[in-house]
Amino acid sequence: MADYKLKxxxxxxxxxxxxxxxxxxxxLEGHRSxxxxxxxxxxxxxxxxxxxxxxxxxxxxxxxxxxxxxxxxACNTKLSEAAAKAKDGAIVVEPMGNxxxxxxxxxxxxxxxxxxxxRIVPWLLPAGDPPEREYVVPAESMIDITQSMACIHxxxxxxxxxxxxxxxxxxxxxxxxxxxxxxxxxxxSQDEERLRDLAEDPHGIYDCTHCFxxxxxCPKGVAPMDQIMRLRRRATRDFEINDQNNGRRHEHAxxxxxxxxxxxxxxxxxxxxxxxxxxxxxxxxxxxLPTGLRGFARGKITPKTALFHHKLPGVxxxxxxxxxxxxxxxxxxxYIVGEGGDTDEKEPAMAETPREGS
Numbered sequence: 001m002a003d004y005k006l007k008x009x010x011x012x013x014x015x016x017x018x019x020x021x022x023x024x025x026x027x028l029e030g031h032r033s034x035x036x037x038x039x040x041x042x043x044x045x046x047x048x049x050x051x052x053x054x055x056x057x058x059x060x061x062x063x064x065x066x067x068x069x070x071x072x073x074a075c076n077t078k079l080s081e082a083a084a085k086a087k088d089g090a091i092v093v094e095p096m097g098n099x100x101x102x103x104x105x106x107x108x109x110x111x112x113x114x115x116x117x118x119r120i121v122p123w124l125l126p127a128g129d130p131p132e133r134e135y136v137v138p139a140e141s142m143i144d145i146t147q148s149m150a151c152i153h154x155x156x157x158x159x160x161x162x163x164x165x166x167x168x169x170x171x172x173x174x175x176x177x178x179x180x181x182x183x184x185x186x187x188x189s190q191d192e193e194r195l196r197d198l199a200e201d202p203h204g205i206y207d208c209t210h211c212f213x214x215x216x217x218c219p220k221g222v223a224p225m226d227q228i229m230r231l232r233r234r235a236t237r238d239f240e241i242n243d244q245n246n247g248r249r250h251e252h253a254x255x256x257x258x259x260x261x262x263x264x265x266x267x268x269x270x271x272x273x274x275x276x277x278x279x280x281x282x283x284x285x286x287x288x289l290p291t292g293l294r295g296f297a298r299g300k301i302t303p304k305t306a307l308f309h310h311k312l313p314g315v316x317x318x319x320x321x322x323x324x325x326x327x328x329x330x331x332x333x334x335y336i337v338g339e340g341g342d343t344d345e346k347e348p349a350m351a352e353t354p355r356e357g358s
Contacts, residue, residue: 002030004079006037008049009094010104022046023090030080034072034091035063037079038105050104058219061154065105066094071156071217096159098168112168113155116175120198124182127189141186148181148227150220157214157224169203173214173224176205180227183234195235199243205231206247249273259322262312267301 004026011019024041035053042049051074053063058076065074068085069092082091099107126135157173164170171179179198183191198204205228214224235241236248253272257265270292274285295301312318 002079003027004030004037004083005090006034006041007090007092008038008041008104009092010049011095011101012050012103013101026079028079030078030083032079033075034065034067034077034079034082034093035074037091038074038093050102050106052106059152061152064096064154064156064159066092066096066159068092071096071159073154073156073219076219096155098158098161098164099155107155109155113153113158113172113174116158116172117153117178119171120175120179120182121190121194122178122182124185124188125190126187135187137186145181145184147222148177148184151177151181151222151224152220154219156217156219157222160213160217162211162213163207163209167203167207170207171198171201171204173208173228176208176231177222177224177227180230183231191234192239195231195239196241196243198231199235199241199245199247202245204245205235206243206245206250246273246275249275255322259319260311260315261309262315262318263310265309267309 006024006026008022008024009019010022011017024037024045026037026040028036028040033056035051035056038049038051039053042051051063051065053075054060055062056075058073061073063074064071066072067074067077067082068087074093079091083089086092093105095101095105095107099109099112102108151174153174155174157177158164161170161173164172176198179194182188183194188194199206208225208228210225212225215226218224232247232251235243236251240248242248250269250273253269254264256272257268270285270288274288292301
């Protein structure tokens with residue numbers, strides 16, 4: 001047996017008392033989970049500790065908490081690994097972020113996570129009358145959505161999403177990953193409508209800031225940010241949706257500038273993203289003037305850089321990368337591996353979006 005120490009954040013909002021920290025010794029072997037430690041502390045020391053759990057096999061997603069500041073499944077986190085990253089020898093356990101706390105380590109998933117999942121219409125919308133039996137589709141056409149289908153709705157990505165901290169109305173990584181599960185499904189007939197809805201929403205697919213936090217904490221490899229990027233590609237490339245958030249224009253401006261110069265010209269990015277000849281673009285540019293003036297005041301922008309912007313040496317190599325990418329439309333799906341052989345010898349399958357023109 002080994003001795004570990006859990007530092008658990010205790011809080012019962014309805015009492016009006018402030019949250020506090022309580023430490024509990026744990027007498028378990030290192031390969032046992034943080035959840036085992038919490039349950040032992042509840043059983044032997046304080047029966048009032050609040051924790052939600054069920055399967056203890058990293059399948060149900062019930063025991064999501066923050067361990068040492070990062071969202072994890074308590075049942076899938078070993079005590080030895082958590083202790084190695086702990087400060088002052090105590091494993092810090094607290095409730096997940098971006099959701100209201102009900103008690104101790106239990107958060108209200110309905111108020112945020114499930115509410116946002118409902119927002120994206122989480123069911124298939126096939127065309128025409130249903131068949132007499134099931135909808136039959138080729139197995140290979142489902143490869144593209146297997147990654148998003150692996151979500152167990154633990155809420156870890158929602159907890160650590162930095163965009164949601166800034167904008168609580170952001171639809172969020174879990175719901176948007178679920179949205180791709182239906183957008184990419186060949187049985188669904190409303191992919192364009194779904195994409196237009198999520199692109200036009202100011203808190204939709206263009207509200208993600210690419211912080212990678214959701215990718216880091218997902219226990220099932222869903223990589224929600226990747227699914228959000230897929231939604232963007234479908235919206236901009238397949239349906240050419242010019243949204244009110246300037247998402248498509250910004251993407252086109254960004255990639256065009258990098259292709260031409262090999263380095264980002266932020267001065268030109270702002271202009272090309274908004275479009276100076278569009279009434280809405282002119283208004284946005286005027287609203288952005290204070291940002292530019294602050295850049296001048298702080299020396300980030302000079303008259304020379306405002307008028308001229310250099311090209312990156314060897315920019316022709318960047319342009320070759322663009323040419324290669326445009327000639328290869330397949331997408332690397334790291335969630336799918338080939339069959340047969342040892343794991344180290346398997347190569348990720350190249351999965352294409354299952355619809356024509358994607």
